[in-house]
Amino acid sequence: MFDLIEDNIHRFKKIVFVTGAGISQESGIPTFRGKDGLWRNHDAMRLATIDAFYDNPKLVWEWYNERRENIFQAHPNAGHKAIAELEKYAEVVVLTQNIDGLHQKSGSSRVLELHGSIVKIKCSVCDYKEEIFREISKLPPLCKCGNVLRPDVVWFGELLPQEVWKNAINFANNCDLMIIVGTSLVVSPVNTLPIYAKQNNATLVEINPEHTVMSENMDIIIRNTSAESIPKLVSLFKNKS
Ligand code: NAD
Numbered sequence: 001m002f003d004l005i006e007d008n009i010h011r012f013k014k015i016v017f018v019t020g021a022g023i024s025q026e027s028g029i030p031t032f033r034g035k036d037g038l039w040r041n042h043d044a045m046r047l048a049t050i051d052a053f054y055d056n057p058k059l060v061w062e063w064y065n066e067r068r069e070n071i072f073q074a075h076p077n078a079g080h081k082a083i084a085e086l087e088k089y090a091e092v093v094v095l096t097q098n099i100d101g102l103h104q105k106s107g108s109s110r111v112l113e114l115h116g117s118i119v120k121i122k123c124s125v126c127d128y129k130e131e132i133f134r135e136i137s138k139l140p141p142l143c144k145c146g147n148v149l150r151p152d153v154v155w156f157g158e159l160l161p162q163e164v165w166k167n168a169i170n171f172a173n174n175c176d177l178m179i180i181v182g183t184s185l186v187v188s189p190v191n192t193l194p195i196y197a198k199q200n201n202a203t204l205v206e207i208n209p210e211h212t213v214m215s216e217n218m219d220i221i222i223r224n225t226s227a228e229s230i231p232k233l234v235s236l237f238k239n240k241s
Helices: 002-007 023-025 048-053 057-073 077-085 102-106 163-174 190-199 227-239
Strands: 013-019 093-096 110-115 116-124 129-131 149-153 177-181 204-209 218-220
Touching: 002 218, 002 227, 013 163, 013 190, 023 102, 023 227, 048 057, 057 116, 077 093, 077 102, 077 227, 093 163, 110 163, 163 190, 163 218, 177 190, 177 227, 190 204, 204 227
Parallel strands: 013 093, 013 177, 093 110, 177 204, 204 218
Antiparallel strands: 116 129, 116 149
């Protein structure tokens, strides 16, 4: 699989990574799938919704407080670091569904956060927004306007920040290599990004230990973890430079 990338490496100048929860799994941050997707017997996919928040904001905040603590202690792994290093050899943009900030921590300079960020908090009613790095003690936290504050993340069923999404499509439309890492590709609209890339004749690479709903549409598949595979892939660019 790596030889197919190596043979075409001269064509790959504009590289887009589309990343999901799996790339941070080796940093100790659970994904939403399988046994990892349960928190106190609640399904993560159901908790990450506006309905769950309005039903029980305290419960959803307790979950986010634990996620915040876990994420604040996590470090970028070899996969994140290799993506940052690739900027020395090619034009690289990271389109991430992750809210953990680990790409930025590892030194990637162009990261579009499609689903927001766990450090950001916003009012569920007014325009108030802020970044909070400490633990939030009184749950649910309230805004000065009296309404409930919520994590500034995109929950299932919510719209993506439109300016960020427009830019993401633009990068996908113009890349010549798209590397899709650690995402099940079941979350829309992010799972349409490979289609935009294909319209530009880009090569699609999937890095994931498991089959995904779009595996059949990939040009190259690497069935391994991201911390194992991305450094190998980046070393091909390093050796050619
Ligand atoms: P997902 O949970 O649906 O899928 C995770 C994918 O990662 C799976 O296909 C799995 O096979 C793969 N995977 C697991 N371990 C891997 C590894 N070590 N290397 C490479 N791949 C690995 O994740 P998703 O597609 O990102 O969608 C779920 C939503 O969950 C997103 O909206 C995202 O915002 C949110 N989320 C984010 C984080 C985070 O910020 N770290 C964590 C959990 C969920």
